[in-house]
Amino acid sequence: MKVLKTVNDTPIGKAQIRGLIPHSGRMCLLDGVTQWDDRTIICISNTHRDSTNPLRRDGRLSAVHALEYAAQAVAVHGGLQARSAGTTAPPGYLAAIHDAHLHVIRLDDVASPLQVYAGRLFGDSANTVYECHILADGALLAEGRVTIVRRP
Numbered sequence: 001m002k003v004l005k006t007v008n009d010t011p012i013g014k015a016q017i018r019g020l021i022p023h024s025g026r027m028c029l030l031d032g033v034t035q036w037d038d039r040t041i042i043c044i045s046n047t048h049r050d051s052t053n054p055l056r057r058d059g060r061l062s063a064v065h066a067l068e069y070a071a072q073a074v075a076v077h078g079g080l081q082a083r084s085a086g087t088t089a090p091p092g093y094l095a096a097i098h099d100a101h102l103h104v105i106r107l108d109d110v111a112s113p114l115q116v117y118a119g120r121l122f123g124d125s126a127n128t129v130y131e132c133h134i135l136a137d138g139a140l141l142a143e144g145r146v147t148i149v150r151r152p
Contacts, residue, residue, distance in 0.1 A: 020079030100144030
């Protein structure tokens, strides 16, 4: 879970994130990118505590939604890589989640910001597998692998 070679550690805000992923409005869950390189990205978010978070049910945000935060970090990573190459990332979708482990039940009662780490294990710009870890204040909240495939 290390960022080995930092390509860019200039903070990237929510407005820039919205330009990189298809999620809009409150469904854009990430607040910023703190670091990224060719293989990894680290994002932050405080939206898990937002009472208007669109993923909440009965006022609560299940920990299972940590994987949506991870998938959005993966999408941002693809967008940043494409932008640095002078292109646009191809549309993709979350095809699979493997080895998911939730270490908490809820996210809405986590007081600290979420730190969302995604590291590409293998794949190209069209079909990729990432390992993801969602932490808060150093504590692991959720982890798993996500597979993204290009939309036909």
